[in-house]
Amino acid sequence: MAAAMDLSLLPRLGIGISAEFDSARRGIDAVRLYDERPGTIDFLEVGADLARGLDEHALRWAARGLPATYHFLDLNLEEPEDVDDAWVAGTVGLARTLGAAWLCGDGGLWHFGPRDRGHQTLMPPILCHDSAHAMADAVARVESQTGLRCLPENPPATVYLGDLHLCDYFGLVAARANCGLLLDCAHLAIFQRARGHAPLDGLDGFPLDRVVELHVAGGTERVTDGFSWIDDDHGPEPLDDTWRIFEHVVARTPNLKAVVYECERNGVEEVLAGFARVRARVAEAWGA
Amino acid sequence: MSHRALQAALVLAQHDPAFIDALHADPDATLGPLGLDAAERRALVAVDPRAFRLDPLRRRRTLRVLAEEYRVATTLALAETGRLAFAEGFFGSRHFRRAVVGRVPLALQFGEWLLDAGLGTPQLGDILRLELAVARCRREAGQPPAPGIGLTPGVRVIQLFGGALEAVQRVERWLFEIGLMPQVALCNDAPPLPELPAVGDGPPLYLLLQPSANGVALTPIDAELHGGLAALARPVARADLARTLAPAGVPSARTESVVRALLDDGLLSEGAAAAPAAPELFYELATPDCATARRMVLATGLTEVVTFRNVHYDRARSDHAARGGSTLPALWDGELLHQGLADVLAALARLAPARER
Numbered sequence: 001m002a003a004a005m006d007l008s009l010l011p012r013l014g015i016g017i018s019a020e021f022d023s024a025r026r027g028i029d030a031v032r033l034y035d036e037r038p039g040t041i042d043f044l045e046v047g048a049d050l051a052r053g054l055d056e057h058a059l060r061w062a063a064r065g066l067p068a069t070y071h072f073l074d075l076n077l078e079e080p081e082d083v084d085d086a087w088v089a090g091t092v093g094l095a096r097t098l099g100a101a102w103l104c105g106d107g108g109l110w111h112f113g114p115r116d117r118g119h120q121t122l123m124p125p126i127l128c129h130d131s132a133h134a135m136a137d138a139v140a141r142v143e144s145q146t147g148l149r150c151l152p153e154n155p156p157a158t159v160y161l162g163d164l165h166l167c168d169y170f171g172l173v174a175a176r177a178n179c180g181l182l183l184d185c186a187h188l189a190i191f192q193r194a195r196g197h198a199p200l201d202g203l204d205g206f207p208l209d210r211v212v213e214l215h216v217a218g219g220t221e222r223v224t225d226g227f228s229w230i231d232d233d234h235g236p237e238p239l240d241d242t243w244r245i246f247e248h249v250v251a252r253t254p255n256l257k258a259v260v261y262e263c264e265r266n267g268v269e270e271v272l273a274g275f276a277r278v279r280a281r282v283a284e285a286w287g288a
Numbered sequence: 289m290s291h292r293a294l295q296a297a298l299v300l301a302q303h304d305p306a307f308i309d310a311l312h313a314d315p316d317a318t319l320g321p322l323g324l325d326a327a328e329r330r331a332l333v334a335v336d337p338r339a340f341r342l343d344p345l346r347r348r349r350t351l352r353v354l355a356e357e358y359r360v361a362t363t364l365a366l367a368e369t370g371r372l373a374f375a376e377g378f379f380g381s382r383h384f385r386r387a388v389v390g391r392v393p394l395a396l397q398f399g400e401w402l403l404d405a406g407l408g409t410p411q412l413g414d415i416l417r418l419e420l421a422v423a424r425c426r427r428e429a430g431q432p433p434a435p436g437i438g439l440t441p442g443v444r445v446i447q448l449f450g451g452a453l454e455a456v457q458r459v460e461r462w463l464f465e466i467g468l469m470p471q472v473a474l475c476n477d478a479p480p481l482p483e484l485p486a487v488g489d490g491p492p493l494y495l496l497l498q499p500s501a502n503g504v505a506l507t508p509i510d511a512e513l514h515g516g517l518a519a520l521a522r523p524v525a526r527a528d529l530a531r532t533l534a535p536a537g538v539p540s541a542r543t544e545s546v547v548r549a550l551l552d553d554g555l556l557s558e559g560a561a562a563a564p565a566a567p568e569l570f571y572e573l574a575t576p577d578c579a580t581a582r583r584m585v586l587a588t589g590l591t592e593v594v595t596f597r598n599v600h601y602d603r604a605r606s607d608h609a610a611r612g613g614s615t616l617p618a619l620w621d622g623e624l625l626h627q628g629l630a631d632v633l634a635a636l637a638r639l640a641p642a643r644e645r
Contacts, residue, residue, distance in 0.1 A: 112388050113392055
């Protein structure tokens, strides 16, 4: 319960949109969306790495003093030694510039071997106890060295190895690191489909009281050489499985502070309905 | 479950179609050297092979980043081979495997792979060595200096054919022109790759590479300075400076003043003396004798005494060479280097009872 109490102190950010380096030039500009469509978004989640830093869009949002979170794209959260001094110093600098309420990022591998420019090859963790323990140690190290909360996120993949269910894996991480969690509903839907599970399988043992942030995003069902899979393409329309997971979880997460609809690559008109649906469910959950 | 070995195998499977075929044809031979146990091998074999191949651009994205760092060399290599498959062949190479399994920077292995590719473009070798040296400088800058006096980490010198920089600039201009409108590459009247200065024309070019605010700065230097700095590419003890610099034409009477000036300029650094040496096992992955030696360290309870040194890493490789190493495995006991499996096992056997006492 101590963890839940601690997480409850984090600020409630509301509904947000994601952004990556240069995404506003080809997709949605969050500052314009905030100004021109009031009530659509409350905060911005900036995906960034040290090699590229913050782009003009993120800096423009930060200059307005609007709420933000920092989503790292360059830390191997499955490898505690990747949390080195240079990464900590650089990330803290960017997060402070942004005024980030917390750090978050996919729990897996963004690069193989030493951190280097541009790998951007997101690999899922191996779903076993040793890996979960390593990730927990990395999360704890990030939190102790940055002074910021770090929320590991279940990553997407087309191949998952290891015996654990994704929910059990991140439950182990959270218990050992005493950390909050970011549950990506679209990524979980991908995992469930890949493993032949129903959308809500495994959530009964998942520590929902540790979920601080939820992600919702569009995906596309594809068939390649006869092999069925879900492409995590962040299109405008989340799959039914993703909505089902989101609407189940959002009503059961007492420490939920933020929901990000990852849709920045689309047109504004394409995603307004999605934002409205997210906001309605969150309002119900928060009693507003 | 050794998740790191399994993770490495997953990376290989997602980048190298031949690896997928091999792991199905002979799982033990393919996955055993990676350190996967029987259950892990079964888990990997159980994956539908099509699932590894769902992202056709994965390798291309990685190549794009590598080609940015080796812009000119990659251009010349593709101009010579005329095949994208040549570049994608990197992912089936021992160099790629070394990067993934040995955890060596991928960009450095790509450069080494190009060097080993046996291409014939005369200018390619020197240009590749230049781009590889720049890549190394980027990654070494800011590292603490090794014990002794030597080049500051991130500083390097290199000797190239006289027209090397002009060749680089011509190719860069061509890439810029093509980059303005990539569709131009499809046209019959597209600008051809320019003629490059011939190797052997004119005197050699000596360059100093230094970290700068924008990356790595290249400065032409004279042969004398190049010789002196090159002699100290590997750090030496202060007492050995005169002997080391003499072949580079530095009179012993001037050694101290020359070294002092280079230290003041930041081109040389002096690292603190190393702590008393602990036993070190030099090895490489996927070599049966080295695996036997590593297992012996574990079996004799020497894991907290013997430091594992993987020679795929530059520092370990140079330390191995500096101690006179020529074969693997090798055990440095603080005074002597024991080489070959038999000598290493014997030395470990002597260490084990000594520790028990």
